[in-house]
Amino acid sequence: MKLVAAITGDLRRLLAEEVRAGERAAKAAVRAETEQVKQELRQQVMSAFGGNARGVANAWRSQVFPKSGESLRPAGLVFTKLPNVIDAFERGALIRPKGGRKFLAIPTGFNRQGGRRGAKARVSPAQMVASGQGFLRSFKSGRGFVWCLPVRQGSRTGRGRAPLVAGGLATVATARRKGAAAWQQSLLAQGFVPMFLLLPQVTLAKRLDVQGAAERALRRLPRRFVAAWERESGRTAA
Numbered sequence: 087m088k089l090v091a092a093i094t095g096d097l098r099r100l101l102a103e104e105v106r107a108g109e110r111a112a113k114a115a116v117r118a119e120t121e122q123v124k125q126e127l128r129q130q131v132m133s134a135f136g137g138n139a140r141g142v143a144n145a146w147r148s149q150v151f152p153k154s155g156e157s158l159r160p161a162g163l164v165f166t167k168l169p170n171v172i173d174a175f176e177r178g179a180l181i182r183p184k185g186g187r188k189f190l191a192i193p194t195g196f197n198r199q200g201g202r203r204g205a206k207a208r209v210s211p212a213q214m215v216a217s218g219q220g221f222l223r224s225f226k227s228g229r230g231f232v233w234c235l236p237v238r239q240g241s242r243t244g245r246g247r248a249p250l251v252a253g254g255l256a257t258v259a260t261a262r263r264k265g266a267a268a269w270q271q272s273l274l275a276q277g278f279v280p281m282f283l284l285l286p287q288v289t290l291a292k293r294l295d296v297q298g299a300a301e302r303a304l305r306r307l308p309r310r311f312v313a314a315w316e317r318e319s320g321r322t323a324a
Contacts, residue, residue, distance in 0.1 A: 104319060109156035111314035117150045118310060119303045120162030124148040126299045127164065134175070134293040142168055164300075178292035189284035191233070196258045197281040208256040209235070209281055219253040222284070233282040237273055252279050 124146050131143035145167040150160060166172045174181070183190050193207040214220040214233060222231040235253035242248035249257040250270055258279050259270050273279055 105158070106156070107318035108315055109158050111311055111318045112158050113150070113156050113160045114314045114318075115307060115311040116160040116162045119307050120148045120150055120164060122306075123162075123164045123299050123303045126302075127166075127294075127296060130294050130296075130299070142171060172294065172296065174290050175293045176296045179290045181288045181290065183286070189230070189286060190288060192283040192285065192288070194232075194280045194283060196252070196279045197256075208258070209252070211282065213255055214253075214281065217253050217255055220281070221278075223280075230283060230285040232280045233284055234278040234280050236277060237279045239274060250274065250279070252281065 127146045128143040131139050131146070135142065146164065147167065148162065148164045150162050152160065173179075181190065191211045197207050197209055211233075214235070217235070219235055220233055222233055224231050235255065237250050237252050237258065240249040240251040240257060250259045250273060252258045259266075259273055
């Protein structure tokens with residue numbers, strides 16, 4: 087018995103088409119995994135810190151290389167514009183004061199624009215000291231202090247409610263919320279607002295798993311690449 091096999095068509099053209107299909111598949115697979123990792127990391131941040139962390143979540147960005155054209159060796163990069171923040175919550179970190187200082191000064195919600203975590207502080211520690219009005223109240227645990235400013239009713243401007251002014255330095259309690267009037271009155275009756283928490287150190291718990299997201303993507307990538315190559319070459323995946 088004699089078997090004869092022959093290739094029909096232009097072999098070079100067929101091989102070239104297969105290579106091009108592989109290049110498109112590789113780029114598509116890497117692009118999809120890169121996007122999935124970015125979205126997973128954004129979701130990790132939102133799950134760990136809530137709605138106020140949207141800015142930190144959106145700081146995750148991605149790029150795929152080459153930026154144009156196809157390649158059998160594409161690369162995906164996922165990075166953050168806030169690497170120090172992410173690194174601290176990826177590893178878990180112990181944060182201590184620098185420069186011989188005794189305490190970390192952590193702005194409270196009253197001292198943040200809109201009360202948002204990560205927003206710029208209205209009043210700096212240097213301004214607190216220069217005002218000569220700041221005073222301390224110790225924690226019940228004795229492990230730190232609340233750095234406060236006296237509060238008074240400011241002058242009304244326009245149709246809005248008259249603001250509260252802390253130490254003559256900044257308006258506070260400006261957020262629109264249900265029961266805002268009663269809230270402001272309770273602060274006036276208290277006579278002060280907490281502007282900073284003074285702590286000797288802060289321990290950040292590990293709340294993110296960046297390495298895990300990358301490893302899961304690497305495990306998925308071969309299957310995604312094979313499926314993409316089947317589609318690009320016109321074959322049906324098994």
